[in-house]
Amino acid sequence: MKNNVFNASICLCLLVISMTVAANAYTTPESIVASGKVYVSQVTYDPAVFFTDDTGTVTIDVTNGNSNQSIVLNHATFSDNNIRRMSGTYDTSANIGPLQTRSFVFSVAARASEGTYYPTFSLSFRDADSLWERTMVQVDNTPLELTVQNKPDTFTQGSKDTISVTVANPRKNDVKNVKVEVSGTGITATPSTIFIGKLASGASNSVNFTVTPAQETTLDLAVKYNNGDNIHTVTTDLPIVFGIDKKQANPVISNVQVKSEAGIYHITGDVTNAGLEPANSVIVTTLSPAVPHDPYKTYVVGALKPDDFASFEVTFSADNGSTIPLQLSFKDTDGNVFTSVQDVKVAPGATSSQKNGDTNLLPVIAGLIIVGIFVGGWVLYLRRNKK
Amino acid sequence: MKRSFADLIVTPNVFFQQLMVEKENIRMPGLIVLAAGIIAAAYAYLIGGLTAKLMAGILPGLETIITLTSVIGAFIATFIIWILASGLFYAFSFAFGGKGQFNRMLEAVGYGYLPQVFGTIINLIVASVFLPRVIIPNLAAASAQDPQVMLDATKALMHDPAMMSLTQITSFVSIVFLLWSANIWIFGVKYSRGLSLRDAAICVLIPAVGYSLYSMYVLTVI
Numbered sequence: 001m002k003n004n005v006f007n008a009s010i011c012l013c014l015l016v017i018s019m020t021v022a023a024n025a026y027t028t029p030e031s032i033v034a035s036g037k038v039y040v041s042q043v044t045y046d047p048a049v050f051f052t053d054d055t056g057t058v059t060i061d062v063t064n065g066n067s068n069q070s071i072v073l074n075h076a077t078f079s080d081n082n083i084r085r086m087s088g089t090y091d092t093s094a095n096i097g098p099l100q101t102r103s104f105v106f107s108v109a110a111r112a113s114e115g116t117y118y119p120t121f122s123l124s125f126r127d128a129d130s131l132w133e134r135t136m137v138q139v140d141n142t143p144l145e146l147t148v149q150n151k152p153d154t155f156t157q158g159s160k161d162t163i164s165v166t167v168a169n170p171r172k173n174d175v176k177n178v179k180v181e182v183s184g185t186g187i188t189a190t191p192s193t194i195f196i197g198k199l200a201s202g203a204s205n206s207v208n209f210t211v212t213p214a215q216e217t218t219l220d221l222a223v224k225y226n227n228g229d230n231i232h233t234v235t236t237d238l239p240i241v242f243g244i245d246k247k248q249a250n251p252v253i254s255n256v257q258v259k260s261e262a263g264i265y266h267i268t269g270d271v272t273n274a275g276l277e278p279a280n281s282v283i284v285t286t287l288s289p290a291v292p293h294d295p296y297k298t299y300v301v302g303a304l305k306p307d308d309f310a311s312f313e314v315t316f317s318a319d320n321g322s323t324i325p326l327q328l329s330f331k332d333t334d335g336n337v338f339t340s341v342q343d344v345k346v347a348p349g350a351t352s353s354q355k356n357g358d359t360n361l362l363p364v365i366a367g368l369i370i371v372g373i374f375v376g377g378w379v380l381y382l383r384r385n386k387k
Numbered sequence: 388m389k390r391s392f393a394d395l396i397v398t399p400n401v402f403f404q405q406l407m408v409e410k411e412n413i414r415m416p417g418l419i420v421l422a423a424g425i426i427a428a429a430y431a432y433l434i435g436g437l438t439a440k441l442m443a444g445i446l447p448g449l450e451t452i453i454t455l456t457s458v459i460g461a462f463i464a465t466f467i468i469w470i471l472a473s474g475l476f477y478a479f480s481f482a483f484g485g486k487g488q489f490n491r492m493l494e495a496v497g498y499g500y501l502p503q504v505f506g507t508i509i510n511l512i513v514a515s516v517f518l519p520r521v522i523i524p525n526l527a528a529a530s531a532q533d534p535q536v537m538l539d540a541t542k543a544l545m546h547d548p549a550m551m552s553l554t555q556i557t558s559f560v561s562i563v564f565l566l567w568s569a570n571i572w573i574f575g576v577k578y579s580r581g582l583s584l585r586d587a588a589i590c591v592l593i594p595a596v597g598y599s600l601y602s603m604y605v606l607t608v609i
């Protein structure tokens with residue numbers, strides 16, 4: 001038993017000695033000189049600047065500067081406490097030919113706060129010692145800047161307004177897939193998503209979109225972008241509060257007169273633009289219970305510049321004594337439609353023109369005269385016949 | 388003895404005096420009423436077509452039904468009115484001791500329809516002039532669910548200026564030609580029922596004038 005243990009120990013020692021001898025068998029002064037010509041030619045981080053907790057890659061290019069000798073590599077790794085390697089090391093032997101370059105790629109995660117870090121790349125040669133290289137990488141949490149560049153003084157319900165925003169990149173690296181998203185309850189935004197694409201460091205880009213609010217709400221603006229493969233978002237809110245546009249067109253109906261002719265009511269009047277902006281496509285018409293009637297079911301006044309006025313006439317049929325809603329609509333320069341309704345009383349006494357009475361009574365009077373002549377003639381004829 | 392329509396129009400007294408010596412025959416009066424019925428149907432085709440267009444949007448096929456109903460109704464109504472008018476005069480004449488067959492009364496009233504033929508032709512011409520100017524409101528299928536909309540549309544149609552003018556002119560023409568017919572009917576009733584001219588005039592003028600006054604009243608309320 002003792003002899004067996006002894007023999008095993010002897011074998012193990014011989015094995016270790018033989019391996020050590022084998023490992024050092026290729027280390028020669030020439031190989032050490034040759035390995036000295038191997039260098040890290042390029043280190044590339046993607047993204048170039050990390051956010052905290054971003055993941056990415058580091059690509060290290062190793063070049064063999066020997067013009068006539070290959071170099072055998074045993075092991076390559078990348079390590080740091082803050083910029084942590086997430087992928088494995090290179091553990092198999094590899095050969096770099098003369099004047100050739102080989103890339104080593106490692107997945108890394110920036111588990112660090114803002115700052116500059118120096119992870120280490122190490123490379124083991126088969127026939128010499130190792131190569132150590134310190135790389136530099138930055139962690140910067142500065143986000144993109146989103147600025148509302150232009151917006152209307154006030155918002156109006158149902159009115160389409162244009163908003164301009166600028167997206168700026170104050171970071172030290174480029175970002176990609178930049179897009180602006182517009183949303184909000186009761187808001188129709190066009191377009192709701194605007195794609196910008198790549199935004200270089202220090203660059204900015206302005207985008208315009210229109211919003212039509214149906215209610216007072218908050219407009220949510222979000223800029224989404226990729227730092228490397230990591231998605232980041234910057235948001236800002238824009239309160240949508242309705243108010244009165246001090247400059248907007250303000251067509252006012254005045255000098256309203258109502259008359260009826262052959263059962264058809266005619267409303268005539270003037271429309272004056274009391275606002276400071278033009279009113280386009282001004283249209284006047286009547287609403288239920290009125291039944292619009294030709295020739296003026298609707299009256300297109302057209303464009304009215306500030307302080308301009310024009311006459312209008314609408315025709316309709318309705319019950320006597322009813323109140324008729326008179327609708328005025330116009331468009332602003334952006335094509336937003338505004339409507340206002342003004343009630344007009346159709347009073348039977350005041351509205352029936354003299355012409356109306358003549359029209360109705362003329363055939364009746366004529367008929368009565370004919371009937372009177374006919375009956376009178378017969379009475380006379382009968383009296384004369386009786387005599 | 389040979390009689391002409393000119394005699395009927397110019398000297399109805401002589402026409403019916405001569406007619407009474409012959410056996411009653413309602414074939415010629417029936418043809419006159421038939422002519423009046425055909426022209427009335429043509430007139431109804433124009434007016435009914437207007438209503439049909441108004442209702443066309445409510446139900447597919449309704450347009451044809453309304454037009455057909457109007458045409459057939461007007462044609463049949465002409466004959467019904469002939470019989471009703473004859474019956475009315477016949478009944479009134481009883482109050483004055485009138486005697487004679489109802490067929491004779493039908494014959495006399497039928498002849499008196501001749502002016503109605505002319506009157507309806509004039510109305511037909513007037514309608515063909517005015518109806519194209521009438522603007523017909525459009526009714527959607529959903530309108531059938533709302534009687535107020537139907538009412539408003541009908542009012543709008545009736546109050547259309549061209550429609551108003553047409554109604555007034557045709558009413559006036561109808562009254563004139565009704566009185567012309569009444570003039571003939573007085574002599575027809577006199578001879579067919581053996582009444583005095585005064586009694587016959589009372590029998591005819593009361594309903595004829597009454598109807599004329601009613602027509603004028605309707606004109607004032609539309």
